[in-house]
Each structure stands twice: as C-alpha cells, then as structure tokens.
Amino acid sequence: MKHITFWFDFISPYAYLAFEKLPEALKGLGYEVEYRPVLFAGFLKHHGQLGPAEIAPKRDWTYRQVLWLAHAHGIPLQMPAAHPFNPLGALRLALACGSEGRVNRYVAESVFRHVWRGGADAADAQRLAQLRAELQPQRDPDSAEVKAELKANTDAAIARGLFGVPTMEVDGRLFWGFDGLPMLREYLEGHAWFASGAWEAAAGVPAGKTRS
Template identity: 30%
Template structure:
C-alpha cells in the first residue's frame, strides 16, 4: 500500500470543501498519511489561460447545484458564499505559517466558515477570529504570513502542483498518479491499496 497521499486543494474551491471531509474518512485507520497541500488555482488557471467558474454562467449554475447535492449526500451544510470567487491567498499563507496539525484544523475551520456560513475568508478579521478559536496568537500568525518565506512556500507548492500536472482542485496525488475531483477519492484509495490496476 502507498503510504502517502497529497491532497491538493484551494480554499476557494467548493469541491475541495466536500473533499476535506471525505478524504479524512476514506483514509482513517489505513496507515496512509494524507498531506494537506493548499495551492492557488488562480495561478494555475492563469498559466493555462482559463477563467474561474462563476455562479452566473451555465457551468457555474450547474457546479453549485452539483456541489449542493454532493454536500447533502455527505451531510455537509452548503451555502454559496456572498463573495465568490474570493481571493484565497491569505488563507493559504496562514496555513503554511502554522504547525501541520494546527494547519489542518485551520483548513477545516476556513472551509466551514466559507461554505457552511458564507463568510469572506479573504478578510483578516475573519481569519483572525478563526485563529483565536484555535488558541493561537492570531496577530503574530497574520504578521508572519506576510513574510517572504511564507509567500515563497505558497508559490512553491503551486509551482510543484503545476509541474505534476495539477489543473484543478481537489486533486489527490499518489506519487506521480493524479486523481482529479472529489468523486475520484475512492479510485485514489484503491490505488493506494493495490498500487494500481
């Protein structure tokens, strides 16, 4: 069995909101380490000449209808954020500023705030309150998140994802094998278990 799966996601991706719940459930007690890796889809889209999905297009309307159905199936509350798409850069930077275990808890809190409560997580105020709930020094973390080192970490994670061929979120990577979409998680799990087919 493969021992590590990289979970590439963007904090502004509604399907990543679904995946952040199902990925933990799928790999609980399997011995597989799930590495949470936020990236910036805006950069990936720009590199490919694409535009983000918006709720006012046919594809956007379908996407959010589909996400709402998927969320109900997974017993997740889903609410279309008031600001969408929103700039997820600050959330990604804060993630890379935190220790790994706390960063995962932060990621879950951000996803809930955005897609269950409709909050704007581009706001320092919103992120600061979430950090306070995690009992970390919000002011210190927000300050560190603006450092050159952290900015470079976000750029590097996104660049590595691009090099691997990641073009959307969520994407699950097992070595060089990619599985795109929350609905491909079971295939990713089988690949981990069998080493391929």
C-alpha cells in the same frame, strides 16, 4: 503505509467536500496525508483556462451541484456571501500556521469551515483576523517567507502536472476531484486495473483535432 499529498485551495467547494470526506472514503486503509495549499488561479493562468465560476452557465451548475453533493453526502455546506473571492488571506494564514509549505488537518479544517459554513464573507478582514486569533500562527501570514511558500507549492504542483483542485497525489499518480475519491481508494487497495497498463495507455491517446 502510502503517503498522500492533498493539494487544495480554500476557494474550491470540491476541495472542501473532498477534505471532509477523505477520512471516511479511505477508512480502514493504511495511509498518511500531507496537506499543501496552492493558488488555483496560478493553475488557470499557467494552462490558459477560465475558472468554473468565470463561465456563467457553468457557475450556476457548479453551485447547484456542490449544494446537492453536500446534501447527498451529509456534509454541512453553505455558499459564502460572495464567490469567487480572493483566497490569498486564507491560504497565507493556513501556511503561517505550518512549515515548509505544509499545514496540519486541524488548521485546514478550521479555514475550510470558515469559508464553507455559515454563509458569511470568506475574505472579510474582520473575520480573518478573528480566525487568526484562534489559530495563533507562528509566523506572519503577510511575510515574504509565507508568500514564497505559497508560490513554491503552486509551482511544484504545476510541475507535477496538476491542473485543478483538489488533487490527491500518491506514488506519482494524480487523482483529481471529489469524485476521484473512490478511484483513489481502489488504487490504495491494489486493484488490478492500475497494473494493467490502462492508466498509462489513457495518456497516449492521440488528439484527432485541436482548436487553433
């Protein structure tokens, strides 16, 4: 049985889409999933990038595309009242319900749907308080312990080479994005391409020119 680590931030609509589609995309295969929340903004800071929503034309396209993808795949999705939003409250609440940086699928699903269904304010304090009452976390989401777990998850993900969410990690290989699900399935099914050397060779292509 293959072990998959699903790295995600609730702020990402692509992470939500991949989360909802994962069981169907891997139907019939033997696997287990470990869900680990991270702070996507930490990736952006580390790699010196802007987020998709920080580039105006890309922001418009991103929202149009995710709404279309949700429609095309039959996944309920409404944009939250404002996006991007501060995801720390949601991330810490989820982690407070789990242990050692992991959360179960029910908790992840509850928080994802809090954000991406209904069109309400994902970061609204009253709504988060209501969600907290429903989930009844074993720990205080604002505790130093929970905050440290989120940082540790983010640092560990960066150390593994992650640059975006969602990322599915299996056998040290990283599959990024909602559109990475078919590729992940092919790998888990043992497709010969993954043993051909093409995966490794792709990382060895030299850069012909870089911007200063």
